[in-house]
Structure formats: C-alpha cells, structure tokens
Amino acid sequence: xxxxxxxxxxxxxxxxxxxxxxxxxxxxxxxxxxxxxxxxxxxxxxxxxxxxxxxxxxxxxxxxxxxxxxxxxxxxxxxxxxxxxxxxxxxxxxxxxxxxxxxxxxxxxxxxxxxxxxxxxxxxxxxxxxxxxxxxxxxxxxxxxxxxxxxxxxxxxxxxxxxxxxxxxxxxxxxxxxxxxxxxxxxxxxxxxxxxxxxxxxxxxxxxxxxxxxxxxxxxxxxxxxxxxxxxxxxxxxxxxxxxxxxxxxxxxxxxxxxxxxxxxxxxxxxxxxxxxxxxxxxxxxxxxxx
Numbered sequence: 352x353x354x355x356x357x358x359x360x361x362x363x364x365x366x367x368x369x370x371x372x373x374x375x376x377x378x379x380x381x382x383x384x385x386x387x388x389x390x391x392x393x394x395x396x397x398x399x400x401x402x403x404x405x406x407x408x409x410x411x412x413x414x415x416x417x418x419x420x421x422x423x424x425x426x427x428x429x430x431x432x433x434x435x436x437x438x439x440x441x442x443x444x445x446x447x448x449x450x451x452x453x454x455x456x457x458x459x460x461x462x463x464x465x466x467x468x469x470x471x472x473x474x475x476x477x478x479x480x481x482x483x484x485x486x487x488x489x490x491x492x493x494x495x496x497x498x499x500x501x502x503x504x505x506x507x508x509x510x511x512x513x514x515x516x517x518x519x520x521x522x523x524x525x526x527x528x529x530x531x532x533x534x535x536x537x538x539x540x541x542x543x544x545x546x547x548x549x550x551x552x553x554x555x556x557x558x559x560x561x562x563x564x565x566x567x568x569x570x571x572x573x574x575x576x577x578x579x580x581x582x583x584x585x586x587x588x589x590x591x592x593x594x595x596x597x598x599x600x601x602x603x604x605x606x607x608x609x610x611x612x613x614x615x616x617x618x619x620x621x622x623x624x625x626x627x628x629x630x631x632x633x634x635x636x637x638x639x640x641x642x
Contacts, residue, residue, distance in 0.1 A: 363424060364410070371406040371429025375479075375517060376529070376544075377578045378536045379425050386532030387518060391437070394515075394522035398440045401453050402518075405429075405436025408457035409464075418465050428464055432457030434482040435489075437519045438612075442493050456485050474628055475621050478579070479613040490609040504565050506552070513548030513570020517613075521566055533578075540582040547577030547594045554598050572597045575616040580623075593619050 369384030376383065391399050409432030413423045422428065435456045443449055460481040467477040511526030514533075518525065533541035551570030555563045563569050576593035596619035604611040604618070 367410055367424045367426060368403070368406050368429060370424065370426030371410065371433055372402075372426070373532065373536060374426040374430035375433055376533060376536075377478075377575070377582055378533070378540065380532070380536035383532035383536035384426070386528050386535070390515065390520060390525040390528035390532075391518060393528070394520055394525040395441075398437050398519070401436035401440030401449070402433050403436070404450060404453045405432035405434070405439075405457035408432055408436075408454040409461040412458035412461040413465065416462070416465070418461075427468075428461040431460035431464060431479060431482040431485075434479060434518075434613075435460055435485055438482075438486050439489060441519055442490065452489075456489065460485055475624055478617045478620055479575075480617050483612050483614045483617060486612050487607075487609050504561065506549075509552045509565045509567060510545055510548045510570070512565070512567030513551055514544055514567070514574050516567040516571035517575060526567070537582055540578050543577035543581035543590055544574040547573035547575070547597075550594050551598060551601075558602075569598070569601060572601055572611075572613060572615040572619075575613060576619045579616070579620050589623070593623055596622055 366381050369381035369388070370379050372384035372387040373380045374384075375387065388399075388402075391402055406429040409429040410423060413428035418428060436453045439449065439453050439456065443452070463481040463484070464477050467480070508523040511523040511530065512521055513526065514529050515522060515526030518529065520526070530541060530545065533544055548567065548570035551573040552564045552567070555561070555569040560569070573594045576597040577590055580590040580593050597615045600615040600618050601611065604614050607614075
C-alpha cells in the first residue's frame, strides 16, 4: 500500500491528506488522491465533508499520538478515515452528531491501524480492515433502506462504477476520474483494476444479478484485490488468484446481516499472505510444524 515517492509543491498537510485518498487505492500519489477528491466533489458533494473530516481526523490523531511522520505523510493513517467519513455521511442524515461521530470513528481507525501494523502487520496487512470493522459497527445501529436505482446497462459504465464503488460512488464519472488517477500513479495497476472490475461485472451477469453488475457492486472488491498485488509487480497469476478469491468470497460474506463493504477484498489478500507464510514456514522448518 506504499508505493513510489512523488515530489510536489503542496504543503505537508495537503500532501498527507491527498495521499490518504490515494491510499484507499493502495497507492501513494497526491495527484491520484486529487482525482479521487474530484470524483467525490463532482458526483457526491454531500459526502465530501465527511471524507475530508475523516482523513483529517485520522491524520491529526496519528500526529497527536506521535506516530511515524513518514507514515503520516504517506497517508497510512488517513485512508480508513476517508472511507469511514464517506460511509457515515452516506447512511446518516445530516445532524449535529454526525461530525463528532466521523471524528471519533476516523481517529479510532488511525489507532487500530497503528496497533495492527505494530503487532501483526508483517503477516497480515491491515488494508481496509479498520474501516470494515468500524463500518459494520455503524451499520448495525443504522437502519438503511436503499431505493431501487435504474441504471443504463452498458459495459463501460459498469466497469467505471466497479472502480467508483471503492469510494462508495455509483456514478460512471466518479469511476472515470478515479481511473485517471490510477493511470497517473501506476498504469499497470490501473489496467488490473479495470480487469478486476470487469471480472466482477461478468460474474454478476453469470449468476443473473444484472442490477449489481451494472452498479459495479461485484467489481470493487475484485478491483481492490487486483490493485493489492499488481502494484507490487507480482506475477499475473497471483493477481488473478486474488481477483478470483475476492469474487468467491463476495456471495459468502454477503450473507452477513450488514453489507460486506470491502471485507471480501481484505479476506482474499489475507488468504494469499497466510498461504505464503505457511509455505515459507515449511521451507524453513522441514519436517516440523511451524509455530
């Protein structure tokens, strides 16, 4: 989730916030983050305040607690806050309690991320697990009823929506802007993200869920799984495996009493990392159980 440095004239705080938006895509690039920010502004302006507040709360919490400055600047303590701010803004009507709730949840996500990286991050990367856990906690106490949405049934829009849904955005323009950001940051990873989104749409159509296919609801976890491994220069079969696992886990986790959010992506990545750990352990301790 931590890619090449990007030299830019932004103030440190602005760079950290923009990196926080790009880290939702597992990349570190302020211009990519700016494209994500524009995607929210132009297609879901009501969610922008929550996203910015979540990013800022995560960053300031990390700063107040003295977490590593390089990690703060990379956006590693902001990206879960971005997603939490988006989710809370999307499911809760505006009220005086909404900003404090975003601040508290995003700040807690920063603490969870730090402890996760400190205690177990070498085996299982946190990815968006703090967002999933806190998001589930929020959704358990919120009754959400989604009205039917009529969307145009064309492949290009479905692919764009599959990428846009990473940020809980359902407009093709949002996905297109995010894809532009991915192209700027890492063209190879961008290609794989689109492939992941296409695979999700294809699976949804195959199982007869056309509405989810056109809305990109099967695509965003597969796109994230593709980004997680393609950005590291992994062999294509590893990235394809990650996409396949995310898609296989999606219907299983959809049985939960709350939306799965990005849990299929996180679980797919963990399975691959854990499998590698077991394989490495067997190589290092032949004939013995690896503890």
